[in-house]
Amino acid sequence: MTVGTLLVTVGPDSGRRFTLPTASHSAGETVPVGIGRGTANPVRLRDTEVSRRHAVIRCGERHYELSDIGSSNGTLVNGAKLDGPARLNDGDRVQVGRTTLLFSRPTSDGSRAGVSLIGSAHEDPVGATLSALPAGSGRRAPGPVGSAATTLQVLYRVTEEAVRPTLNTEQLLGRMLDLALEAVGAERGCVLLADGEGHLRPAARRDRDHARSDAIGGLDDSLPSVRPMPVSRSIADHVYSSGRAIRTGNAAQDSRFDPTQSIMAVGVKEALCVPLRGRDDVEGVMYLDTTADAGSSILSPLPERFTDDHLRMLLAVGRQAALAVEAVRYQSALVRAERLAAVGQTISALSHHIKNILQGLGGGGHLVKTGLDRQDEALARQGWEIVERNQNRILHLVTDMLTFGKDRRPELKRGDFAATVADAVGLARARAAEVGVEVELDAAAVPPAWFDADAMHRAVLNVALNAVDAAAEGRDARGGTGGLVRISTAHWPESDYVGVNISDDGPGVPPHRAEAIFEPFESGKGSKGTGLGLAVSRKILREHGGDITVENQGVGEENRGATFHLAWPRHDDDRAVGSETQAD
DSSP states (O other): OOOOEEEEEESTTTTOEEEOOOOOTTTOOOEEEEEESSTTOSEEOOOTTSOSSOEEEEEOSSOEEEEEOSOSSOEEETTEEOSSOEEEOTTOEEEETTEEEEEEOOOOOSOGGGEEEESOTTSOSOTTEEEEEOTTGGGSOOOOSSSHHHHHHHHHHHHHHHTSOOSOHHHHHHHHHHHHHHHHTOSEEEEEEEOTTSOEEEEEEEETTTOOOGGGTSOOTTSOOOOOEEEEHHHHHHHHHHOOEEEEOOGGGOTTSOTTSHHHHTTEEEEEEEEEEOSSSEEEEEEEEEEOOTTSOTTSOOOOOOOHHHHHHHHHHHHHHHHHHHHHHHHHHHHHHHHHHHHHHHHHHHHHHHHHHHHHHHHHHHHHHHHHHHTOHHHHHHHHHHHHHHHHHHHHHHHHHHHHHSOOOOOOEEEOHHHHHHHHHHHHHHHHHHHTOEEEEEOOOOOOEEEOHHHHHHHHHHHHHHHHHHHHHHHHHTTSOOOEEEEEEEEETTTTEEEEEEEEOSSOOOGGGTTGGGSTTOOSSGGGOOSOHHHHHHHHHHHTTOEEEEESOOSSGGGOSOEEEEEEESSOTTSOOGGGOOOO
């Protein structure tokens, strides 16, 4: 069984992807994965409407099962509220609070291997064709299959499947085939998609006896393999190349079906084949057929099961399937393009910062060498100070990269946050002294809080250093006046949050940049910054269940500058701390 994932599509954590474990094949046990707001949950969400312990996914050897565990607002799967355990299928939407997660399990159900193309592409495609629709017929409204209500219901379900989120083409087509078999009463079906060279290749296959739609749990890995489904290559190639849908009646009398071939051995009686016409091109074909009942002769005349109305219905299904395949391909291409663009941006930014650091190291090293050659200790010390500063820049860059690049669960301990802030400010003052900026600290006592001291120290230090550089920039722009950073610890009783406010008298942060500055490599400090400091600090705060916000109002004259507010819940949701523990 392949690994499942949960992708947050709606909510405060939109864009985050959580990988679910699988149980050991030998042990066969289930692995529980908690979903909730608390820090102990592997799937931790910042949604305030999500309970501390909201739901749990039990990851077994062959499937994933979701259960609500007494949450305040309940858990929904595909819009239906859970009243017991529910098996998750690829494409299911899980809603907890204001957050929607898309479950994905890109399993290979072996549907590709169950199709065998036979015959020659040069055979006569006309044969015993009873009717053929011209190219483009699928764009017209299909005729009724049974009652009008039934037709509308089928079309509604097909459209719903077409827009259902998925990144797996094979499973999407399998769900379409389930609906097509049900709609036209066929016994077997398959989809053949064109490869890059225009050759049709098996992409999905379903049998009414063995079909498993996503609605009932997906194709079970434990099912025995079925016999390959023979498909006339001449019919498939003709439909693909001409764009014409075909209905054939008695396969035994069809010149395209050689009685010595396996297609006759399995008793094919009737078949439908339609093009999968997308917006611009034909993506492939969908083929459905029926076989003779057990004990009857395939040469004996039987009432025709398929009609032109069935053919038109299948055309409508094929049209939606083709559009869905195009959408999946576009989405996959877009994801790949964004991934490559992100990699390129990262490499470019890191190369820029590393080049600047190396230039600083080279300059400092040159001064050290010159000082030694001249036996000038002062010059050598000056060069060594430059080398040390650039070594620290490398250390900050690497530390920020490691912190930002890896999801981690904070190691929460109950302690004095004011002491952590004071220690971070002490380091920031060293930088402030270099650039002539004054740092004021109001480390007022705050109630004991649960936090990861090392991580929070880095978050405060990053923002404080950012404020120091901003204050220096503002002072230089004003001709040497000002240069102040004010840092104060805080406790917000109404929400029982603790944190720190860091203000400066720099140029401020325009409203349209209030979110952009927290993106990686969005440094406004030129060669001075790594572009990761604020992004890393926000990541740390969010790992604690809090956040960083900024307002364009600081400590300078006329409130010039900016203020960053770092805040997170004082309590650890997953530990009992006497009477301080809060319920949902």
